[in-house]
Amino acid sequence: MKRIAIDPITRLEGHGKITIFLNDDGAVDRAYLQIPELRGFEKFVEGLPVEEVPRVVTRICGV
Amino acid sequence: MKLKIGIYWGAACGGCDVAILDTHLKLLEIAAAVDIHLWPIATDFKYSDVRAMKDGFLDVVMFSGGVRNSENEEIARLLRRKAKTMIALGACAHLGGVPGLANMYTREDILRRAYLESESTVNERGILPQERSTVDGVELELPRVYDTVKTLEQVVPVEYSIPGCPPASMQIYSALGLVADDMLPKKGSIIGAGERALCDECIRKKSEKTITKIYRTHEKLPDAETCFLEQGFICLGPATRSGCGSRCIKSWAPCRGCYGPLDDVADQGLKMLSALASVIEPKDEQGINAVLDMVVDPVRTFHRFGLAASMLRRRKA
Numbered sequence A: 001m002k003r004i005a006i007d008p009i010t011r012l013e014g015h016g017k018i019t020i021f022l023n024d025d026g027a028v029d030r031a032y033l034q035i036p037e038l039r040g041f042e043k044f045v046e047g048l049p050v051e052e053v054p055r056v057v058t059r060i061c062g063v
Numbered sequence B: 001m002k003l004k005i006g007i008y009w010g011a012a013c014g015g016c017d018v019a020i021l022d023t024h025l026k027l028l029e030i031a032a033a034v035d036i037h038l039w040p041i042a043t044d045f046k047y048s049d050v051r052a053m054k055d056g057f058l059d060v061v062m063f064s065g066g067v068r069n070s071e072n073e074e075i076a077r078l079l080r081r082k083a084k085t086m087i088a089l090g091a092c093a094h095l096g097g098v099p100g101l102a103n104m105y106t107r108e109d110i111l112r113r114a115y116l117e118s119e120s121t122v123n124e125r126g127i128l129p130q131e132r133s134t135v136d137g138v139e140l141e142l143p144r145v146y147d148t149v150k151t152l153e154q155v156v157p158v159e160y161s162i163p164g165c166p167p168a169s170m171q172i173y174s175a176l177g178l179v180a181d182d183m184l185p186k187k188g189s190i191i192g193a194g195e196r197a198l199c200d201e202c203i204r205k206k207s208e209k210t211i212t213k214i215y216r217t218h219e220k221l222p223d224a225e226t227c228f229l230e231q232g233f234i235c236l237g238p239a240t241r242s243g244c245g246s247r248c249i250k251s252w253a254p255c256r257g258c259y260g261p262l263d264d265v266a267d268q269g270l271k272m273l274s275a276l277a278s279v280i281e282p283k284d285e286q287g288i289n290a291v292l293d294m295v296v297d298p299v300r301t302f303h304r305f306g307l308a309a310s311m312l313r314r315r316k317a
Helices: A050-057 B015-021 B026-033 B047-051 B070-082 B090-095 B098-104 B107-117 B169-180 B268-277 B285-292 B298-302
Strands: A002-006 A017-022 A028-034 B003-009 B034-038 B058-064 B067-069 B083-089 B132-135 B138-141 B145-150 B160-162
Touching: A028 B138, A050 B298, B003 B015, B003 B070, B015 B026, B015 B058, B015 B090, B015 B169, B026 B034, B026 B169, B034 B047, B034 B058, B047 B070, B058 B070, B058 B090, B067 B070, B070 B083, B070 B145, B083 B090, B083 B169, B090 B098, B090 B160, B098 B145, B098 B298, B107 B145, B160 B169, B268 B285, B268 B298
Parallel strands: B003 B034, B003 B058, B058 B083, B083 B160
Antiparallel strands: A002 A017, A017 A028, B067 B145, B132 B138
């Protein structure tokens, strides 16, 4: 199958790529959206003093 | 001739990109002076376009975000080859930034929490991201999440850093002016920032400091005029480079150090700890320790933006 990669996807906040597979007729057989990023806020805000949380989680997305 | 520039983000939040956009009308001046060849938040160039460039094609790359995974590293190395001058833009590229706090944990801790344990996760088969996976007969790839967040400089040579989380917009504008006018200082310099400590520019009133108790923000209302530190609130002003315009201080929030250390300071957090210890009363070791024990979360207080660049760097495995 022919493979088309759109990497990176743009004009949004964050990282992403799209991989499209075409069948022998050139039609889209299937397509995958992948998010190739993880920073770990879920973990490293654990135990943070609650009054500091707003000053940390504002860095999840700055857009 | 117009400068050719690329703007990219690694492990970032997009706040540095927005800080560029927040130059408002000055953005038109920037757009007139440069040709943009990569800027994922605003333009549609692909990695394949960058790979097709001759080495050294770009005059400047501004790279925000730290290096958290193999894709961040691959693109950092690619852009380094294509760029004559590499600028670390913002606290994450400069010092690891807030995402560098993940260095308190291992890669496995983070993957488990995010993909298996979090209250909002539904993952009955317990699948974790794989670098290669075969789905319905086709192979898909994801970057490898590293165990340790790195600063840009820990991965590729960097000529200049523009600090801040985010950098003040007009500081980015003036730093770009240095590039356009060929007025850049010696390599390795911090640009787009001051050369003094934030305290030296602070609008709050300072006198001889004596701290006998450390307060959390909900424990006492600070007065409007006096230095936060003198009132017992941890403020990283003594150990932090100026240049931000005192944004937090003016919003009644003590400094958390996003502009990083001054020149010749190896570790911002330790510098702050040293500054703090020197103003605590009583002066004996027991007394100092009793007050320091009131700091609830020392690592994430003193190394909020700089853990990945600090001497601590990460928790031992």
